[in-house]
Amino acid sequence: MTEHSRLHAGTGTQGAAHWLRTALRQATGLPLREAREPDDAGGDGIGLRLAPGLGPEEYRLVSDRNGVLVEGGDAAGVFWGAQTLRQLLGPDAYRRAPLDRDRDWAVPYLTIEDAPRFRWRGLMLDVARHFMPKEGVLRYLDLMAAHKLNVFHFHLTDDQGWRIEIQRHPRLTEIGSWRARTKTGHRASPLWEEKPHGGYYTRDDIREIVAYAAERHITVVPEIDVPGHSQAAIAAYPELGNTDVIDTTALSVWDTWGINPNVLAPTDNTLRFYEGVFEEVLELFPSEFVHVGGDECPKDQWRRSKTAQARIRELGLADEDELQSWFIGHFDSWLAARGRRLIGWDEILEGGLAEGAAVSSWRGYAGGIAAARAGHDVVMCPEQQVYLDHRQDPGPEEPVPIGWVRTLEDVYRFEPVPPELTPDEARHVLGTQANLWTEVMEDHARVDYQAFPRLAAFAEVAWSALPDPAERDFDGFQRRMTAHYRRLDALGVAYRPPTGPLPWQRRPGVLGRPIDGPPPSR
Numbered sequence: 001m002t003e004h005s006r007l008h009a010g011t012g013t014q015g016a017a018h019w020l021r022t023a024l025r026q027a028t029g030l031p032l033r034e035a036r037e038p039d040d041a042g043g044d045g046i047g048l049r050l051a052p053g054l055g056p057e058e059y060r061l062v063s064d065r066n067g068v069l070v071e072g073g074d075a076a077g078v079f080w081g082a083q084t085l086r087q088l089l090g091p092d093a094y095r096r097a098p099l100d101r102d103r104d105w106a107v108p109y110l111t112i113e114d115a116p117r118f119r120w121r122g123l124m125l126d127v128a129r130h131f132m133p134k135e136g137v138l139r140y141l142d143l144m145a146a147h148k149l150n151v152f153h154f155h156l157t158d159d160q161g162w163r164i165e166i167q168r169h170p171r172l173t174e175i176g177s178w179r180a181r182t183k184t185g186h187r188a189s190p191l192w193e194e195k196p197h198g199g200y201y202t203r204d205d206i207r208e209i210v211a212y213a214a215e216r217h218i219t220v221v222p223e224i225d226v227p228g229h230s231q232a233a234i235a236a237y238p239e240l241g242n243t244d245v246i247d248t249t250a251l252s253v254w255d256t257w258g259i260n261p262n263v264l265a266p267t268d269n270t271l272r273f274y275e276g277v278f279e280e281v282l283e284l285f286p287s288e289f290v291h292v293g294g295d296e297c298p299k300d301q302w303r304r305s306k307t308a309q310a311r312i313r314e315l316g317l318a319d320e321d322e323l324q325s326w327f328i329g330h331f332d333s334w335l336a337a338r339g340r341r342l343i344g345w346d347e348i349l350e351g352g353l354a355e356g357a358a359v360s361s362w363r364g365y366a367g368g369i370a371a372a373r374a375g376h377d378v379v380m381c382p383e384q385q386v387y388l389d390h391r392q393d394p395g396p397e398e399p400v401p402i403g404w405v406r407t408l409e410d411v412y413r414f415e416p417v418p419p420e421l422t423p424d425e426a427r428h429v430l431g432t433q434a435n436l437w438t439e440v441m442e443d444h445a446r447v448d449y450q451a452f453p454r455l456a457a458f459a460e461v462a463w464s465a466l467p468d469p470a471e472r473d474f475d476g477f478q479r480r481m482t483a484h485y486r487r488l489d490a491l492g493v494a495y496r497p498p499t500g501p502l503p504w505q506r507r508p509g510v511l512g513r514p515i516d517g518p519p520p521s522r
Ligand code: TNX
Pocket: 295, 296, 345, 362, 387, 389, 437, 438, 439
């Protein structure tokens, strides 16, 4: 490419052209002027066009002496092809300004034909435990796009914080979006950070995030976690809690970690309140799926609550599990009536799975298998495999070590589709997702450290992995990683170096919760 190279964008490829021109102008300083006709792109120009013969998200990239042509089955395919083109230009193509204006930018002559294995290639980010300011979220969307990930599961609420402005319930953010102090390390750690922590996204921030994602062919799936993980909401509106069991007015936004007993009361008031929340959520997020959480809802308060017990009797339910299932079922029909689909953590299977609901299988594969067999769609994200908060090395230097050791190779060999599913059942596996829970990740550098390099291995699993993990070429992946580390450097990603954490990436003296031995395989 030279200053004379032009970019021709065929019908329906303007979005990818805009992204590519912006990215390459920044990195190369070349103008990449618009070509009016495909043949006008110059000998080493770039052409983008739709090719009806290709499937969804599929692309073909041809580089030869006529320049580079990227064809996609749809706009997303062209966009992923444009990402590959940047990859081929070398690590400096990921920078925001040229290091050297005189250098040559050449794409090797080659042909690439490429399409994703899964249509749900997700990353979940928990912005409740530690808030990630909007800039950081936009940056993660760029990192996702660079790895061809296309679903951003946005975990917006939890016991430790409520992160989305809801106009009709302003106290959710006035009270619920910050806490006075924070546990440092695992909950058994004696350390506290004695300063307020918080933040939230305004409605316009959310609109911007959703639009930025859409420009990158990423769908944002919002999560409002109910009926557990709700202490921040109860602190803001005490009537949402089980007021006949505890004094909910004494609750504040939670400052430590773990499974919290203070759950929502199964009352009409709570249902109406959350319908109001979800109405605003639907206005902001166009995604087909809306995540309602449903995980880790201890039933102790419901057992002790006269109100909850009366509701169980009135509905003719067997127990508290069925009460949770009724609660989730309410929002399943509520969402379905508005043309959306509910997705929840695999606990929503307990007490009967709501019709039409999809499941995020996190406690292993079992929930996903049961759901797929019952004809429900599944996103595979087993904690034994793709919880990136878990440590990536057994060494003593790992910062705040949590969970099982899941190395780069472990993640590379993770297989989303369990072999016990028949081909028909396996079609319900929409794809897979890596989850970033941020209890011990206080800023974006800590998030980077846990996410990378493993997210690169995960991205290959989601896009192109052979179904049999034993057939995957990890040595080849590692060789390709040498080049990829240079790209991550150019992007400013604070990954874990293969040789171990850098001094400032360590957290000496902060207690984690490592689990010894390998994770259960199923
Ligand atoms: C379980 S995964 C949780 C999260 C924690 C995570 C820590 C899930 C649905 N619930 O609340 O942050 O473990 O690994």
